[in-house]
Amino acid sequence: MRAHFLLMSWILLGAGFQVTASDLEPHTSLMESTFKLWGEGSCGTGFILSVPAEEDSESVRHILVTARHVLENIQGDSVQIILRNERGDGKWEELPYWVRCRQDGRQVWIGHEDETVDVAAMRVRVPRHIRIPLVSPDALADDQFLRDAGVHPGDELLCLGYPLCAASGRGEFAILRSGRVASYPLIPTRRMKTFLYDFEILNGHSGGPVYLIREKQKETEPRYREDARWAIVGLVSREATIPAGRTPVHAGSDTTRQLRMAQVVHASLIRETIERLVTTR
Numbered sequence: 001m002r003a004h005f006l007l008m009s010w011i012l013l014g015a016g017f018q019v020t021a022s023d024l025e026p027h028t029s030l031m032e033s034t035f036k037l038w039g040e041g042s043c044g045t046g047f048i049l050s051v052p053a054e055e056d057s058e059s060v061r062h063i064l065v066t067a068r069h070v071l072e073n074i075q076g077d078s079v080q081i082i083l084r085n086e087r088g089d090g091k092w093e094e095l096p097y098w099v100r101c102r103q104d105g106r107q108v109w110i111g112h113e114d115e116t117v118d119v120a121a122m123r124v125r126v127p128r129h130i131r132i133p134l135v136s137p138d139a140l141a142d143d144q145f146l147r148d149a150g151v152h153p154g155d156e157l158l159c160l161g162y163p164l165c166a167a168s169g170r171g172e173f174a175i176l177r178s179g180r181v182a183s184y185p186l187i188p189t190r191r192m193k194t195f196l197y198d199f200e201i202l203n204g205h206s207g208g209p210v211y212l213i214r215e216k217q218k219e220t221e222p223r224y225r226e227d228a229r230w231a232i233v234g235l236v237s238r239e240a241t242i243p244a245g246r247t248p249v250h251a252g253s254d255t256t257r258q259l260r261m262a263q264v265v266h267a268s269l270i271r272e273t274i275e276r277l278v279t280t281r
Contacts, residue, residue, distance in 0.1 A: 026230045027158075027176075029133040030209055034160040034174045036082040036167060037070055037207065039101070043165040044070030045174060045208035045236070046081065048124070049274070050134045060134065061123060063277065064099075065270055066207030067237055068111050068120040077102040082172040083130050092171030099124050110277040117193060117269050118206075118237040121277045137274050140267040141212070141231035143187045149214045151233070153184045157197060159236060161208030174208065182261055189266035194237060201239045201262040208236045210264050234264040 034047045046066035053059045064081070071079060083095040100108055101122065109122035126132060141149075160174035168175045179199025186195055197210060213230040240259040 026211065026213060029135055030160060030211060030232075031173055031176070032133050033135050034209060035084075036162045036165065036172050036174070036204075037066060037079055038082070038165070039074035039076055039079045041075040042070055042073035042079075043162065043204050044206040045161040045204065046070070047160070047207075047209045047235075048126070048132055048135075049137050049139075050132070051137060051274075051278070062126050062132065063121055063137070063274055064124045065119070065121050065209075065235065065274070067235060067265075068118045069238065070207045071101050071107070071109055071120050071122075074101060077105075081124070082167075083126065084171040084173075085130055092173075094170075094172045095127075095130065097127070110273060110280065112269055112273045113276060114193075114269075117265060117273075118263075119235065119265050119270050119273045121270070121273045123277070137271055139230075139232050140271045140274075141233045142268050142271065143189055145231050146187055146189070146233070149212065149231070151181065151186060151212060151214075153181050155181045155212065157181060157210050157212055157233060159197070159199065159205070159208050159210040161205035161236060163202035163204050165204045177205075179261070186266075189268040192266065193269060194263045194265050195234070196240055196259075197234075197236070197262040197264045199262060200260055201236060205236045205262070206238060210234045210236060232267050232270075234267050235270060237263040237265050239263070 034045060037044045037046045044066055046064050049063045049065060050060040053061050077100055078098045079101045081097050081099060083097045084092050085095055086092055102108060109120045112119050156178055158176060158178050160176055162174055167173060177199050179197050181195060182198040183196035209232050211232045240261050240263045242257045
């Protein structure tokens with residue numbers, strides 16, 4: 001896997017950025033980088049990644065990542081991101097912030113080149129006084145990370161989101177949930193595109209980051225690598241379903257059945273979408 005988030009933080013620190021301890025801790029960093037998205041007809045989750053601005057070595061560009069259908073379902077030209085600002089002493093205030101997702105009826109976000117992949121990315125201008133942890137796209141897992149970390153069915157993953165558009169309290173922070181990898185095989189991710197994630201998905205979860213923290217179990221564990229400690233492995237797409245009549249139990253049925261678990265888009269496809277955004281816009 002390419003140099004990931006921790007290295008990115010060191011680079012930004014050397015460029016004059018202030019990187020705090022919370023920026024180097026994955027749970028807190030991802031919690032502070034995940035936001036509720038709202039617009040007429042749609043509510044979902046998004047997370048913001050940061051890349052250096054080419055024209056200014058001491059600033060970053062922020063990229064909002066979410067599920068494609070969250071933005072497609074919005075009826076209007078703008079989406080509201082519920083940003084937040086720390087007031088001190090653990091006090092946070094919500095800052096609703098509107099950004100354009102369409103211009104003259106045309107989308108300003110980029111999807112994956114494969115339109116069936118439920119990922120969208122768009123640049124957003126965040127007010128300068130809003131502090132967002134500097135989580136790099138290099139925190140997105142690729143196939144090599146999944147191999148090095150030994151990710152397999154049954155592994156526990158964590159995710160952040162806004163089930164039924166609910167938040168965890170002041171500051172509109174996301175709610176942390178957990179579940180397990182529920183399908184196989186996982187790689188190659190470009191061919192598989194998604195995997196099943198065993199947690200109860202609700203409206204509002206779509207677009208939330210799914211991540212893995214791999215603790216070293218044994219001193220002699222051969223497949224463990226220090227830089228494979230944690231990564232974003234995907235984003236929540238939608239509830240997994242079985243098409244009508246797909247199984248013998250439901251043969252002849254014209255009703256799609258829900259599996260009560262999520263489809264997660266692999267992080268490598270998020271990375272490809274971001275690269276497409278950077279090179280085409």
